Amino acid sequence: MGIVVVFLLGVSNFALHRAALESGHPMAGSSPWYIHLLGGRIALATEFLLLLAALLLVSQGAAWPVWAYVAYTALNAVGAWLIITRRV
Template sequence: MAIVAIFLLGIGNFAMHKAVLESGHRMLSQVPGYVHMLGGKATLLTEFLALLAAMLLASTGWTWVLWAYCGYSALNGIAAWLILTDRL
């Protein structure tokens, strides 16, 4: 069950990440060059590796990783909301 929950949270994280990358926010021009490598796909790869690590840990019985990934997703959601609503 934890793997399914983490996977669904991962889908949301990817959607938020892509929306921020496509927003054209002025803050994106101030981030290091690796963020813009391959059109932002380098950071999406990092997002994927975080999701993969969380799912692998959950599959080995480390169910606490679900709560850690929930916290990570909540912080991603707050950051995306701040960026996309131009509050930051």
């Protein structure tokens, strides 16, 4: 069950990340150079590595990565909402 939850949260993190990168917000344009390297693919690769690490830990029977990934997704959602709605 934990693997399914982390996977679904990972899919939503990718969508949030891509939406924030493509929002056209001035903050996204002033990000460090490595964020925009290869059209933002480096940032998405980092997102993938976090998802992979969480999935591997959950598959070994650990429960804490699920809660950590839930918290990470919640922070991503708040950050993406702030960027997309231009409240920041």
